Amino acid sequence: MSNNEKFRNKYGRWALVTGASDGIGKDFVCELARRGFNLVLVARRKSILEEIGSKLRKENSIEIQVIEADLSDSNDTKKVILNTKNLDIGLIVLAAGFGTSGEFISISIENELNMIDLNCRAVVELTHSFANKFKQNKKGGIVLFGSILGFQGVARTANYAATKAFVQSFAEGIRSELKPFNVNLVSVAPGPVNSGFAGRANMQMGSAQSPEGIANETLNALGKKTTVRPGFLSKLLGYSLSTLPRFGRSIILNKIMSEMTGKK
Numbered sequence: 157m158s159n160n161e162k163f164r165n166k167y168g169r170w171a172l173v174t175g176a177s178d179g180i181g182k183d184f185v186c187e188l189a190r191r192g193f194n195l196v197l198v199a200r201r202k203s204i205l206e207e208i209g210s211k212l213r214k215e216n217s218i219e220i221q222v223i224e225a226d227l228s229d230s231n232d233t234k235k236v237i238l239n240t241k242n243l244d245i246g247l248i249v250l251a252a253g254f255g256t257s258g259e260f261i262s263i264s265i266e267n268e269l270n271m272i273d274l275n276c277r278a279v280v281e282l283t284h285s286f287a288n289k290f291k292q293n294k295k296g297g298i299v300l301f302g303s304i305l306g307f308q309g310v311a312r313t314a315n316y317a318a319t320k321a322f323v324q325s326f327a328e329g330i331r332s333e334l335k336p337f338n339v340n341l342v343s344v345a346p347g348p349v350n351s352g353f354a355g356r357a358n359m360q361m362g363s364a365q366s367p368e369g370i371a372n373e374t375l376n377a378l379g380k381k382t383t384v385r386p387g388f389l390s391k392l393l394g395y396s397l398s399t400l401p402r403f404g405r406s407i408i409l410n411k412i413m414s415e416m417t418g419k420k
């Protein structure tokens with residue numbers, strides 16, 4: 157039996173990926189297609205999802221379903237749960253998320269609350285629903301997204317860093333709860349990655365890694381590690397920062413964030 161077959165047997169034939177239209181989520185879609193999973197792709201830009209889907213259907217003998225959903229809207233999150241209830245989904249990758257930058261009191265509160273809805277509330281709601289299903293099936297896998305920014309407070313992206321601290325803490329806690337039911341969970345804590353993220357967050361990244369390879373490394377760590385720092389840059393930054401006390405990490409990241417947002 158090939159490694160891909162073993163991996164599919166462990167989690168089931170179907171995987172669901174949110175944030176599938178771009179960046180890291182899209183890398184997961186390509187890697188899971190390569191591993192032979194049927195896929196549910198979720199994001200707001202349906203035409204891009206259809207394009208990715210038809211390319212991957214041709215290249216791999218897999219089924220792909222597309223769901224257009226704004227996951228910052230709880231009704232759309234429920235729609236995703238409802239529309240997938242008859243599929244044998246055994247793996248979920250909740251990559252949809254965005255960041256913001258600037259002094260918290262000067263930026264749009266609506267956008268900040270929308271970010272909490274997407275980065276935190278939708279993650280909790282989808283995880284709750286699928287983890288229950290996985291517990292019943294006695295198998296399943298969950299991939300959540302923290303960030304290098306989620307291990308301390310960071311000025312000029314305070315609320316985004318806090319959403320990622322929330323996900324990291326949530327992931328660590330429920331990972332232990334789910335383990336006895338043969339349900340694996342891993343949190344991904346990337347450093348800077350070249351994707352649609354920086355543009356939407358209005359940040360200029362100096363060095364950043366490609367999203368390519370993040371999925372492979374993460375899926376290989378699922379069931380083995382609590383947190384993955386994917387790629388060389390994430391590891392270098394993550395491990396160097398982790399040698400510092402929390403306030404020291406904040407000082408360094410505050411400075412980096414000032415440079416990334418053009419405030420010297």
Ligand SMILES: NC(=O)c1ccc[n+]([C@@H]2O[C@H](COP(=O)([O-])OP(=O)(O)OC[C@H]3O[C@@H](n4cnc5c(N)ncnc54)[C@H](OP(=O)(O)O)[C@@H]3O)[C@@H](O)[C@H]2O)c1
Nearest residue numbers: 175177178179180199200201227252253303349351352353
């Ligand atoms: N890039 C980085 O430097 C970095 C670093 C650390 C952690 N992360 C985390 O990694 C994850 C993936 O980020 P990325 O770099 O791949 O960003 P990205 O390239 O901007 O992709 C974000 C994805 O989320 C989807 N999305 C955004 N808003 C949505 C909404 N309201 N409802 C449904 N889908 C939505 C986008 O699709 P549509 O626009 O089509 O909806 C897109 O597919 C995020 O959770 C991010 O916080 C990224």
